Amino acid sequence: xxxxxxxxxxxxxxxxxxINIVIITFGAFVGLIFLLAAPFTGVGHAFFDYRSGLGxxxxxxxxxxxxxxxxxxLLGTRNLLSNINDGQYFVDKNMLAxxxxxxxxxxxxxxxxxxxxVFHLLHVQDKLSLLTLSGDDFTNGLxxxxxxxxxxxxxxxGIALQQDADEII
Numbered sequence: 001x002x003x004x005x006x007x008x009x010x011x012x013x014x015x016x017x018x019i020n021i022v023i024i025t026f027g028a029f030v031g032l033i034f035l036l037a038a039p040f041t042g043v044g045h046a047f048f049d050y051r052s053g054l055g056x057x058x059x060x061x062x063x064x065x066x067x068x069x070x071x072x073x074l075l076g077t078r079n080l081l082s083n084i085n086d087g088q089y090f091v092d093k094n095m096l097a098x099x100x101x102x103x104x105x106x107x108x109x110x111x112x113x114x115x116x117x118v119f120h121l122l123h124v125q126d127k128l129s130l131l132t133l134s135g136d137d138f139t140n141g142l143x144x145x146x147x148x149x150x151x152x153x154x155x156x157x158g159i160a161l162q163q164d165a166d167e168i169i
Contacts, residue, residue: 010085014078021074028067035060055124062115062131069104069111076100090158098155102148109133109141 035056080097088094112133119125119132126132133141 007085010081014081014085017074017078017081021071021078024067024070024074028063031063031067032060035063052122052124055119055122058115058118058122058124059131062111065111066108066131069108072104073101073108076104090155090162092159095152095155095159098148098152102145102152105141105148106145109138109145112141113138 076097076099080094080101083089083091083094083097112131115126116132
């Protein structure tokens with residue numbers, strides 16, 4: 001009963017991650033269309049700062065890069081959940097998935113930190129507060145990356161122990 005409940009919960013979480021991948025991909029695509037069409041229609045002015053061409057270019061690049069990194073993180077999460085749901089715990093595929101989550105999350109944190117400084121220097125307003133970090137955002141992101149790094153170390157040690165056990169048998 002307990003194993004079935006855990007398998008059910010992992011499946012539900014995996015479905016939620018799949019839905020998020022679709023939503024973020026679709027949202028980024030629609031957002032870019034609004035962003036590029038805004039000078040002609042005015043729709044995107046509520047979401048993006050159009051006062052300078054450089055600021056607008058930085059925002060477009062940020063939306064693309066952060067969307068791609070978020071999808072990479074979610075794909076790594078999906079792969080990890082799928083493998084664990086299949087009973088594969090300490091295997092190289094999980095190590096790759098955790099590495100994928102770790103690096104993309106770290107890059108999002110670094111990019112958000114750089115954006116905060118660059119937006120401030122260029123006087124670009126992050127109207128949705130998605131591209132820059134406040135103090136709490138940075139602290140939470142750093143905590144998340146730290147936890148993922150600890151999970152990475154656990155999986156690395158688990159894989160080494162699994163290989164030792166396989167060699168003994």
